[in-house]
Amino acid sequence: MTTLRLPNTGLFRKIIAGSLLMSLAIMALLLFESKVSAHGYVSNPSSRADLCASGVNTNCGLIIYEPYSLEAPKGFPAAGPADGKIASANGAFAPLDQQSATRWSKVNISPGPTTFDWNIKVPHATASWKYYITKQDWDPNSPLTRASFDLTPFCSVPYQGKPSNTYSDTCDVPNRTGYQVILAVWEISDTGNAFYNVIDVNFAGNADTTAPTAPANVTASNVSTTSANIAWTAATDNHAVTSYRLFNGSTQIASTNGALNYHLTGLSPNTTYSITVKAVDAAGNVSPASTSVSFTTQAVTGPDIDPPTTPTALHVMGTSTSTTVPLMWNASTDDIGVTAYQVFNGNTLVATVSGSTLDYLVTGLTPNTAYSFTVKAVDAAGNVSSASNVVNVTTPNAPVTYPAWSATTVYVSGNKVTHNGVNYEAKWWTLGETPGASGADVWKVIP
Structure with a gap:
């Protein structure tokens, strides 16, 4: 005999009311949610990707152009990048997954309070910041896996809201000795993704903790509308200086692999710049800033006939659906200014966005269909850049x-x-x- 189970009337009303409230809340979130365009990396202590971008780490691949793009599904350790691909955030920047005791430069660190500074390219709604560290007996000559880490974060910071372009957490780093890896995770609140940064650190008591001296005699020459030559005198170090970083104000704009000069390009006409230089050694110690040199680029005369530079690093940023693909790219430069970007599927113009927009959600696509996307930059005079790299995407089947x-x-x-x-x-x-x-x-x- 089967007994029918009918809901309690009062409980039934509560379930219906709760269901309606939940539906309204979900509708509101969908209505106001914007597409993710967040990118960021740990700049201090310098992450593996940051040291690649600055030239301290070498043979890093394309991550030198976008150290802020190490993105994978959130939910580590239950989800997130696969074992063996943790450093590259699932293999998009595969050279970062190379692992040995000597492959990467280390940043000196001590147990106890340590401040982790994030450089955020585009702020976005955030759920949390979490920090994990390898076990004392991990194998530095094997690929990074979950088994390498203590899977309870030594620092977990819930967060509601949107950070600025810089963000810091001060955390108590556990006691360790020798070479260890810290995994920093920035979880986005309204998407399924997070950003993963590994930091190679050294707890040795006799490690190199002496920073180089500040570079000297910084000069600017051959200043044009969009470029200038910067030169300086070498810094000194108790071991060796491995690279130099160039800053305009507080913003790093270039780096060298030890060269004592750099040709800045992509500058804006009739604009004043204040350049300083810092030296970096093999242990990641950074010198004080040099004295600054200021210059003003030349003003543009005559008609604008120069197109913008080609947009770079076009990629799928996030998760594609059966009808949508989220795209993002690196900014172009122009002697006057980029006013727009054109998004193409093959030779067909899909959309035009403003010159300050570096992402676009392509909608209205067909499930299980191949697409080839490129982006071009446009300036105020109508000059159009060459096409970016091609991103080939096949939309998944409709659910x-x-x-x-x-x-x-x-x-x-x-x-x-x-x-x-x-x-x-x-x-x-x-x-x-x-x-x-x-x-x-x-x-x-x-x-």
Whole structure:
């Protein structure tokens, strides 16, 4: 004999009211949610990617152009980048996954309070910041895996809101000796992604902790509308200076692999710059800044006939759906200014966005279809740059959906419904039991 289970009337009203409130909340989030365009990296203690971008680490691949783009699904350690691909955030920048005791430069560190500084290219709504460290007995000559780390973060900072272009956490670093790796994770709140940075550190008591002296005699010459030559006198160090970093004010704009001069390009006409230089040694110690040299680029005369530089590093930023692809790229430069970017699928113009926009969500696509995207930059005179690199994307199949669950419909074993974007199958007879709700064990999720 089968006993029918009817919901308690009062409880039924509460479930319906709660379901309506939840639906309204989800609709509000979908209405106001903007596409993710966040990127960032740990600049102090310098992450592996940061030291690649500054030239301290070598043979790093394309990460030297975008150290802020180490993005993978959030939820580490249950989710996130695969074992062996943690440093590269799932392999997009594969050279970062090379691992040995001597492959990467180390930053000297001590146990106790340590401040982690993030350089954020584009701020975005944030859920948390988490920091993990390798176990004392990890194997530095094997690929980084979850087994390498203590999977309880030594520092976890919940966060609500959007940080500025710089953000810092001061955390108590556990006791360790020798070479260790710290994994810093920045979790975005309204997408399924996070940014992963590994930091190679050295706890040795006799490690090099002496910073180089400040570079001297910084000069600027051959100043044009968009470029200038910068030169300086070498810094000294107790071991050796390995690179120099150039700053305009507080913003790093270039680096060298030990050269004592640099040709700055992509500058704006009729603009004043204040350049300083810092030296870096093999242990990652950074010198004080040099004295600054200021100059003003020349003003433009005559018609503008020069196109912008080509946009670089076009990539899929986030997760594509059956009908959408999120794109992002690095900014172009122009002697006057970039006013727009054109997004193409093959030879077809998809959209035009402003010159200050570096991302675009392509919509209205067809499931299970191949697309080839490029981006071009445009200036005020209508000059158009060459096309960026091509990004080939095949949209996934459209997800399977079933009739929407209804609180007033009787369901029996085998009936399938969709509720809040998730598919469910009924195990037995049910009425009014919300799929996914606590205690609603009548419903099982359809993978």
